[in-house]
Amino acid sequence: MREVIFDTETTGLDPKTGDRMVEIGCVEMIGRVETGRTFHAYFNPERDMPIEAERVHGLSAAFLATKPRFAETVDELLDFLGDAPLVAHNAGFDFGFLNNELQLIGREAIAMERMVDTVAIARKKHPGSKLSLDALCTRYGIDRSHRVKHGALLDAELLAQVYVELTGGRQIGLGLVGDDAGAGPDSNVTTFTPNAPWHRPSGDRPRREPRPHVASAEELERHKAFIAGIDNAIWTR
Template sequence: MREVIFDTETTGLDPKTGDRMVEIGCIEMVGRVETGRTFHAYFNPERDMPPEAERVHGLSAAFLSTKPRFAETAADLLEFLGDAPLVAHNAGFDFGFLNHELERAGFTTISMERMVDTVAIARRKHPGAKLSLDALCTRYGIDRSHRVKHGALLDAELLAQVYVELTGGRQIGLGLVPSDTPVSDNIGSSAANAPWHRPSADKPRREPRPHVASPEELERHTAFIAGIANAIWTR
């Protein structure tokens, strides 16, 4: 299954009060494996950059003033996203800004049914634990030493690794179960009932080996016991 992991940087916290998206980074994954395809863009927000926001991501109004407006890049972004599920950390925030920009530029917004929120997944898996991206990277041993400031593509790359760990790690399935085998066939079943233990019709059947002692073996055993004083087998 194709999925897109994405992150955004903005001028603030609420698009309804005039805040804008200034950066987006997207990572393509197929079968929970990164394909190497990415999408990254900066946008001119056509407004100032609050100092508190610039301290987070380091993007100044002067730097962004030379970048294209969101509407100029939206079609390329939508083509990259396709119809894949979209994975983000605290996804409601990123979806809110993305859909605000799409609507503002005259494009159809993205259905919230496509949203996958890694914060919600982490909350179910680690109740009561810290759920920030930094905290989850630490929990799973993911190197974030190069994350001096927030950056959409860098954060999406880290989130892709966290997402894999949250959903089973790199050994998902181990390739032991055929792809057409229902999951319910393997949950709670014993090893004897597992698909890889079932007899194959195209292999020759071997007759079971006899496990009953022969008359000669029984005779030798009786003679051996007779030579033991007060043997428990004769009581």
């Protein structure tokens, strides 16, 4: 199953008060394994950058002023997203900003049914624990030493590793899961793929004659002689 893990950076916390999305980073996964395909873009928000937000992600208004507007990149972004489930950390926040940008240019919003929230998964798996991306990276031993500031693509790449751990660990990438298995974020189902070599129809495999596993008369006599030569055996007492 194809999934897209994504993260956004913004000018603030609420698109309803005029905050805008300024960066998006996406990572493609198939069968919970990263394919190497990513999408990354900065956007000119056509507004100022509050200093509080700049301290988080380091993106200044001057830097973003040279970047394309969201409308200029939207088709490429939507092509990458396709119809895959979209995985994000505190996903309601990222969906809110992404759909706000789509609404501002008259495009259809992305259905909330596609949303997979890793915070909700982590809360169910680790109740009472810290659920930030940093905390989950620490819990699962994921190296985040290069995360000096927030960055959409970097955070999406870290989240992809966290998502694997939250949904079963790295063994899920061993080719034992079929296309329809483990579709839900809480699924622990593991099935064999129909075309795996151990699950092919018998007509597709070379036939081998069964190997003999019964001792021959000569082997039985040799064993009997060996047993008779053991001094003070417990079975003779």
